[in-house]
Amino acid sequence: MKITRRRSLHFIGAAITAPFLSRFALAQSWPTKPIRAIVPVGAGSTIDVVSRIVFDRLSQQLGQPIISENRAGAGGTIGGAIVARAEPDGHTLLINSSQHSASPAVYPNLSYDTARDFAAVASLGSSPNVVVAVPAKGYKTLRDLVAAAKAKPGGFTYGTPGVGSAVHLNTERFRLSAGFDVLHVPFRGMPEALTEVLAERLDFACSSIAPALPFIRDGKLTALAVSTPQRTPALPDVPTTLEAGYADSDYTFWTGMFLPAKTPREIVERLHGETLAALRAPGVAEKLALQGIDPMPIAPAAFDAQIKNEIDSILALVKKAGIKFT
Numbered sequence: 001m002k003i004t005r006r007r008s009l010h011f012i013g014a015a016i017t018a019p020f021l022s023r024f025a026l027a028q029s030w031p032t033k034p035i036r037a038i039v040p041v042g043a044g045s046t047i048d049v050v051s052r053i054v055f056d057r058l059s060q061q062l063g064q065p066i067i068s069e070n071r072a073g074a075g076g077t078i079g080g081a082i083v084a085r086a087e088p089d090g091h092t093l094l095i096n097s098s099q100h101s102a103s104p105a106v107y108p109n110l111s112y113d114t115a116r117d118f119a120a121v122a123s124l125g126s127s128p129n130v131v132v133a134v135p136a137k138g139y140k141t142l143r144d145l146v147a148a149a150k151a152k153p154g155g156f157t158y159g160t161p162g163v164g165s166a167v168h169l170n171t172e173r174f175r176l177s178a179g180f181d182v183l184h185v186p187f188r189g190m191p192e193a194l195t196e197v198l199a200e201r202l203d204f205a206c207s208s209i210a211p212a213l214p215f216i217r218d219g220k221l222t223a224l225a226v227s228t229p230q231r232t233p234a235l236p237d238v239p240t241t242l243e244a245g246y247a248d249s250d251y252t253f254w255t256g257m258f259l260p261a262k263t264p265r266e267i268v269e270r271l272h273g274e275t276l277a278a279l280r281a282p283g284v285a286e287k288l289a290l291q292g293i294d295p296m297p298i299a300p301a302a303f304d305a306q307i308k309n310e311i312d313s314i315l316a317l318v319k320k321a322g323i324k325f326t
Helices: 005-029 046-062 074-084 099-106 142-150 166-178 190-198 209-217 265-280 284-290 300-321
Strands: 035-039 066-070 092-097 118-133 157-160 183-186 204-208 222-226 252-260
Touching: 035 046, 035 074, 046 066, 046 092, 046 118, 046 209, 046 252, 046 265, 046 284, 074 092, 074 099, 074 118, 074 252, 092 099, 092 118, 099 166, 099 300, 118 142, 118 166, 118 190, 118 209, 118 265, 118 300, 142 222, 157 166, 157 190, 166 183, 166 204, 166 300, 190 204, 190 209, 204 209, 209 222, 252 265, 265 284, 265 300
Parallel strands: 035 066, 035 092, 157 183, 157 204
Antiparallel strands: 092 252, 118 204, 118 222, 118 252
16 A cells, blocks of 8 residues: 555554543543542541532532542551552542641651652642630730740640641641740540630640631630631631731641542543532532631642642751651
């Protein structure tokens, strides 16, 4: 058969476009079975609740159920290891929080690489931590609390849901900025820490917002500041720690979705787009707002870069604060 120049160009064009069409077809046909979502914390936690709100809508869009599997333990690293080792076909994903970025500092001997073994897909939203104390303490501003802490060096106390938790690291960042000493008291969860604050056995907490909001709204806790760079719509009258004058004290708690790193980019991008659509769906944003969750739109590549920056920042914070993990 005589091959003309036109036919030759046709063959070359087909060879170039075939892989693209194959990858495009893969992304369009995915998912072909139920999706397993590993949530590395207990049921009822903030990221568990947030993910289920989004999954209700996302599963409808994808035409496959998304089955949440709570695999709590070791600061989320048990669940992280499951997804890092999973088949990269888009049918196993990880829902994690900003604790994901802290894991290299807290667990230096991880079986996976937090930065390299995952592909960030989308943020489901962000939320601040909120500095709270009981009204009986008489603190009207964050500076009042700092003054009280400085007057009681080493004897001022705060509670968190554990050593190395995002709340712990956030409080240490704020403490270093404000320049006071404090005694850290870890608990199994934020509700237990807040119980001790309410009972006045602890001086304050820098709590994740969802468990603190009911007590703030009932007047049982005073909200003195939020940790995000901007104020949150959930507490519009509460200033940020930056507004209070404490530089480099901000800390954003986010909830994000991840796939194994070798998952085809076409699937990553499609899941990103479908997740954004789910977040914009009627009723979803309103449900998330009730949990104190603010929108945090970010592209997958930018999210990957943010996590790498956070890992470096937290490693530096741990060293500066002298935090020991045993």
